[in-house]
Amino acid sequence: MASQAEKAERFLALHEGPSPLLMPNPWDLGSTKVLAALGFEALATTSSGFAATLGRLDGAVDRDEAIAHAAAVVAAVDLPVSADLENCFADQPEGVAETIELAVGAGLAGCSVEDWDGAAIYDVELAADRVAAAAEAAHRGPVHLVLTGRAENHIRGRDDLADTIARLQRYQEAGADVLFAPGVTEPDALRSLLAEVDRPVNVVARPGCPPVAELAALGVRRISVGGWFALAALGAVVEAATELRDHGTYGYLDGAKTGATVFRSTFDEG
Template sequence: MTTTQQAKAELLHALHVPGKPLVLANVWDAATARLVAAAGAPAVATASASVSWTRGVADGGGLDLAGSLAQTELVVRSVDVPVTADLEDGLAEDAPGVGRTVTELLALGAVGMNLEDSRAAGLRPVAEAAERVAAARAAADAAGIRLYLNARTDVFLFGTGAVEDAIERARAYLAAGADGIFVPGPTDPAVITELLAALPGVRLNVGGGAGAPNVADMARLGVARISLGPGLARVAYAAVRRAAEEVYGSGSYDSLTGGLEYGELNALFD
């Protein structure tokens, strides 16, 4: 632990304010991290899907711990703002393994982590998922770093989709040591409001993107964090495909218009 890392950890906590959401345009490498930070992001987050694709594997089980940590280290070294990493289910078989993952993550200088309750086979039982949250918290405490632990429940993605189930899991993870709760999936303001009403004071993280309320509306609802997930990566890869299909189809280069200048990108690493 360093004084700088601890200060970043405290800052990351302070940035999570219900009604004044921290907006995270999730990144996957050094260049995207620096571009997002330069745009004004007060903190930077990775997205497991984006990291998986850049490592050449499928999201949702293809990424290994070494690969995830390698990309996280690139991001941490590239920016001065706090970095929080999406490490799926902790990329470990059991709760002690999650603790070891946290220890390795903190050694890189990161100060936040997403920990989800799903795996390839679906949602973990609540008690098992909560045990993994508790292990992550214990490892951070042992390292002396106030890790911002964002516990994610995938009830709306792979479970029942019932608000009551999301609330049950959120309460269990908060009791186990989570600092915030991430509920990806819902875009209906009524559902988000119901979650917030049942979890007073919780720092709720929801997804941002097409069909979701904009940042100002999320703030009015009382959301504390908005994540774009793999949104930036999807846009970037769509641009690559358009340009490639054009040059191999019509033979023209129009899709290259509007790209960042070589000098501007190179200057990111001067």
């Protein structure tokens, strides 16, 4: 198995490949092993997907739970794993750095820090200081933890592309290895953003997002799915349960055959 430092090095290199890194987001250990078996080269946790496994909404997981979940995902596969650590569970830079240190200790290859405190966007100066503290903690040891700086404007009701770009530029200067503005998916907006930064940019696939080939042509270097795979799985459960409740039929078993095949082939320890 590769060492943590080797995984982190590999993870960073995957952002410079001939095509965008496709990085899906498992929500539990079963989905982690399935996605690894399907041949993806790196994975990332999802705060919303993991919260759903606990019967909670996004933002309702604490730091200890998030770090323990990330460590379990890391232990389940021999792939680079990045963690969605929300705002690193701290407002001040010192607390952010402590969370990053825990992320390194969990064996991760990367993680993210966002500029939303659960109620509002941080002032840009504080936000940049938080990224700087995260980068210092992520990069000072033998493991170069790949740090993603996130600007949350466009999923928090602030559709201000100029401010988003300015923030990402500050996060780049503060030491972020990858930049991410969830919610920015429109091609012209992405062109403007990509022209103004010098780090790999991640896009999350969400309703209305261009296909991978178009994102690749624009210059996007990484594509994640956030909680959408977890929501798709929950949607399949709702459809199956509704069929059983309302019609008393079992059409969902046809779709379940794929799951059964994956279950046997992926989870067979023998």
